Amino acid sequence: MEYVATLAFAKEKDQQDPLNKFREQFYFPQHNGKDAIYLCGNSLGLQSRNVKAAIDQELADWQAYAVEGYWAAKNPWLYYQQYCSKPLTSILGASQQELTVMNTLTVNLHLMMVSFYRPTSQRFKVLMEAGAFPSDQYAIETQVKFHGFDPEVAIIEVSPRPGEHLIRLEDILEIINKESDSLALVLFGGINYYTGQFFDIPAITAAAHRAGAYAGFDLAHVAGNIPVALHNWGVDFAVWCSYKYLNGGPGAVGGAFVHEKHAGNCGLFRLGGWWGNEESARFKMEKGFVPKQEAEGWQHSTAQVFNMVSLKASLELFEAAGIGALRSKSNDMTNYLVFLLQQLNGINFEIITPKNCNERGAQLSLLFLDNGKEIHQQMKNAGIIVDWREPGVIRVSPAPLYNSYQDVFHFYEIISNIASNA
Ligand SMILES: *Cc1c(COP(=O)(O)O)cnc(C)c1O
Secondary structure: OOOOOOHHHHHHHHHHOOOHHHHHHEOOOEEOOEEOEEOEOOOOOOOEOOHHHHHHHHHHHHHHHHHHHHHHOOOOHHHOHHHHHHHHHHHHOOOHHHEEEOOOHHHHHHHHHHHHOOOOOOOOEEEEEOOOOHHHHHHHHHHHHHOOOOHHHHEEEEOOOOOOOOOOHHHHHHHHHHOOOOEEEEEEEOEOOOOOEEOOHHHHHHHHHHOOOEEEEEOOOOOOOOOOOHHHHOOOEEEEOOOOOOOOOOOOOOEEEEOHHHHOOOOOOOOOOHHHEOHHHHOOOOOOOOEOOOHHHHOOOOOOHHHHHHHHHHHHHHHHHOHHHHHHHHHHHHHHHHHHHHOOOOOOEEEOOOOOHHHEOOOEEEEEOOOHHHHHHHHHHOOEEOEEEOOOEEEEEOOOOOOOHHHHHHHHHHHHHHHHHO
């Protein structure tokens, strides 16, 4: 595709874009009376216009029906998580039985590790990426300690080679092989939050299995960004949050995937709660936890309706747009962003995200060696919303559901101005 660094070109791209109509379904933060250039869907997705009516519906049904709402509400609350897990099947490549929507990401990570990190004195190590998101680091560190192991010994981190920013697949596979006698779990981010690198989930999963370990993934930056095929890739478990690319709103309920091959395995220990129990016995109030033989068997509590309703509304738009179409547009938009950034002079940064779009999602990470924070402030003053991550990265993520090629162009235009005034 030949790109051109002009507003006219960006406008034409928007006109040709079949997904462009979704933009008007969203609220944009305002800057000087105009829509801000919002390229921060990696951190918090925008609010779609259908959210308010969806929340009002639940408020009205609570008002009208009270407890009867579990059955009588327009959307009965009893299985509310399934309104979200159904549309997630195509986004995550899993059957509905393999998915559940509950809690928040870090909580789900702990719950999954209860089942999939069962260390023995022989096999107790966890392999993860160096520089993983802090919450993942803390979860793994404390799980390892909980089982009485020393994190210094039990956690192996794969790092980029000296002078490089990205982790090479061959290095990940080599360490998995080398540690195959002691490895209990390979737990990777799907996309590293800092570099934007998308890891080869099927290759890592296959290697983990060859080593006799489980493979789990944190899909915080993947869900709603890159379609994945968790079932076919044989991934053991995955977790994600819903407020980034999925636009579920602040604190929206996260989710978990458990592969079909495990869901029916009652020998796999899990922490129980009544909402994970076999439904036929749930209200019998009897002794003895009998988990549902599917991902919902990892649930604990009644569906958190008000933490799910905005996600339910947002997922309706994903279904209407289609994750495949979203990914195609996303690739093209991020490629356009790369092209535009390459035209810039007088500003000193490096794109550390992989060049190959099969190894990244929407996000580009711009690494500034000196004045990145200052430039981030200047962008903010000019109406751009992107985020800054210590020590030196500005993350820029055009979200295909609501961003336009013109947003990407205006972003470039503003940085060009910053650069020429520097
Ligand atoms: C955003 C993010 C989280 C956030 O976890 P919460 O429990 O939802 O606060 C965790 N891990 C990664 C990799 C993330 O990107």
